[in-house]
Each structure stands twice: as structure tokens, then as C-alpha cells.
Amino acid sequence: RKEVEQDPGPFNVPEGATVAFNCTYSNSASQSFFWYRQDCRKEPKLLMSVYSSGNEDGRFTAQLNRASQYISLLIRDSKLSDSATYLCVVRDSWGKFQFGAGTQVVVTP
Amino acid sequence: DARVTQTPRDKVTEMGQEVTMRCQPILGHNTVFWYRQTMMQGLELLAYFRNRAPLDDSGMPKDRFSAEMPDATLATLKIQPSEPRDSAVYFCASGSSGGWNEQFFGPGTRLTVL
Numbered sequence: 001r002k003e004v005e006q007d008p009g010p011f012n013v014p015e016g017a018t019v020a021f022n023c024t025y026s027n028s029a030s031q032s033f034f035w036y037r038q039d040c041r042k043e044p045k046l047l048m049s050v051y052s053s054g055n056e057d058g059r060f061t062a063q064l065n066r067a068s069q070y071i072s073l074l075i076r077d078s079k080l081s082d083s084a085t086y087l088c089v090v091r092d093s094w095g096k097f098q099f100g101a102g103t104q105v106v107v108t109p
Numbered sequence: 110d111a112r113v114t115q116t117p118r119d120k121v122t123e124m125g126q127e128v129t130m131r132c133q134p135i136l137g138h139n140t141v142f143w144y145r146q147t148m149m150q151g152l153e154l155l156a157y158f159r160n161r162a163p164l165d166d167s168g169m170p171k172d173r174f175s176a177e178m179p180d181a182t183l184a185t186l187k188i189q190p191s192e193p194r195d196s197a198v199y200f201c202a203s204g205s206s207g208g209w210n211e212q213f214f215g216p217g218t219r220l221t222v223l
Contacts, residue, residue, distance in 0.1 A: 034211060043200055043214035044152070087152070095140060095206050096165060101151035 003027055006088050006100035013078045013107050020074040021103045023088030030098075033064055034089040035073050038102065044087055047073075078107045111135045113215035115201050121221045127189040130218045133182055134203030141184045142212060143169075143176055144200040152200070158184065159206055191222045 006023040013019040025033075033050040048055065050062040050071050061074040071088055088100035114133045122128055134141050143155040156166040156176035166176060173192070178184045188195055198219050204212035 043216055045214070046211045049211070094164065095159065096154065096157055097142065097212060098154075099144075099152040 002101070003098045004088055004090050004100040006103045008101060009104040009106075011103065011105045013075075013082075013105060015078055015080060015107055015109055017078050018074065018076050019078060019105060020072060021086070021105075022070050022072045023100050023103075024068075024070045025088075025090045025098070026069070027090065027092055027098075028066075028069060029093055030090045031093050032091040033071050034091070034097075035060075035062055035071075036087040036089055036099075038085045038087055040084075044099075047086070075105070078105075080107050080109065083107045111213075113201055113203050113213050115199075115215035115218050117218055118216060119219045119221075121223065122191055123223050124192055125190040126222075127187065128191050128195075128220060128222075130186045130199055130201075130220075132184040132186075132201030132203075132215055134184065134201070135213055136182070138203035138205055138213075139181075140204045140206050140212070141178060142202040142204075143184070143186050144202065145197045146200060146217075147197045155186070155199075188220075191220075193222045196220055196222050 035047040036044040037047045038044040048057050050064045054063045059076045063072045085102040087102045090098045116131045141158040146152045155169045157164045161178040175187045198217045200217045201215045202212040
């Protein structure tokens with residue numbers, strides 16, 4: 001079983017709609033949590049950190065549920081430019097980052 | 110604008126040849142990671158350095174792969190001998206140790222072994 005699991009998608013989303021997806025992690029001692037975005041043939045880039053209280057950055061909202069060991073990402077008012085693969089990332093107490101395989105989002109006109 | 114740099118960006122080689130990939134982490138960062146990404150496996154951690162010391166290289170095939178940090182401004186990943194199954198994109202990332210510090214990725218080296 002992988003340490004970080006994500007639904008690979010693709011999630012096909014009409015422009016302007018809302019999309020949400022989760023990831024689950026297996027290590028209950030995980031320390032910090034992130035969502036990264038990866039465009040085709042590019043390097044991953046940080047989208048946002050995920051704090052225990054949940055946090056929002058513009059149209060993006062991230063939630064963390066430590067009890068159930070899952071992280072969620074919600075994108076409101078989807079733009080064509082939101083089309084990408086979203087990687088769930090968990091950092092352990094040793095500083096290692098574990099990446100999920102990614103969830104593909106395709107925003108259509 | 111500080112960035113992680115990687116060379117070469119693309120490498121095509123023949124099976125059995127040695128391949129060396131280089132990474133220059135962001136100045137001041139004390140952690141360096143090497144990842145391999147393929148369509149089938151996603152991002153796999155190969156090696157992890159903190160303050161130039163290797164902390165974890167359990168993801169790396171030891172018989173052919175080696176990773177080093179000769180100094181704080183250079184990390185290298187070598188494959189000798191290379192095999193077709195090593196074809197992938199190899200990313201280097203750097204960061205500062207600490208729970209909420211993100212890691213910054215380089216543009217990657219796209220390796221093709223024929």
C-alpha cells in the first residue's frame with residue numbers, strides 16, 4: 001500500500017464549476033501537508049500548504065482531517081488554466097516528502 | 110529569483126554508458142532531494158541529503174546509482190551502467206529543514222537510455 005493515495009482522475013470540470021478531491025495518507029506521525037501542482041512536462045510547484053485549521057488561497061481551499069488521515073482540495077470557479085495534475089504531499093518527522101501519484105484535473109470550456 | 114538548476118536538461122545515451130546529472134540547490138537551502146518520475150510510478154524519492162550528509166537513499170538501486178554532494182552548491186546523481194528502464198525524468202529539489210518549509214524543484218533532466 002502506498003503511503004499517500006490519490007484518485008488519479010481525470011476530473012473533467014466545466015469552466016466556472018467547482019471540483020474537489022481528496023488524498024489519504026498512512027503515516028499518522030506525518031508532520032506537514034501540502035498540495036503541489038504539476039503541469040505537463042514541467043516540475044511540481046507548491047500550490048499551498050495545508051494547515052490543521054484549514055486554509056484558503058483565493059479560489060483554492062484545503063482541509064486536513066488528522067483523525068481520518070485525509071487531505072482535501074477544493075477549487076471554485078474553475079479556470080482553463082487550472083488544468084493540471086495536483087499532487088498531495090506529506091512530510092514525515094525525518095523531513096522526507098511522500099508524494100501521491102497525482103489527480104488530473106481537466107477544465108473544459 | 111532563486112531557482113534550483115539542473116544539467117543537462119535532456120540526455121540521450123546508449124545502454125551501458127555512464128550518466129551524470131547535476132543539481133545546484135538554492136543558496137542557503139540545507140536539504141536536497143533526488144526524485145525520479147515515470148508515467149507508471151509517479152514521483153519516487155531516490156535520495157535525500159541534509160547538510161550534505163545522505164539521510165536516506167533507500168529508494169535508489171545501489172548497484173548502479175550513486176548520489177553525492179561534493180559541496181553545498183552541487184549535488185550529483187550518477188548511473189553506471191545505464192539501462193533502458195532508467196529512462197525517466199529526474200528532478201532535484203532543495204529546501205530548508207523544518208516542518209512547513211516547502212521544497213523547490215528544478216526543471217528536471219529527461220533521460221532516455223536506448
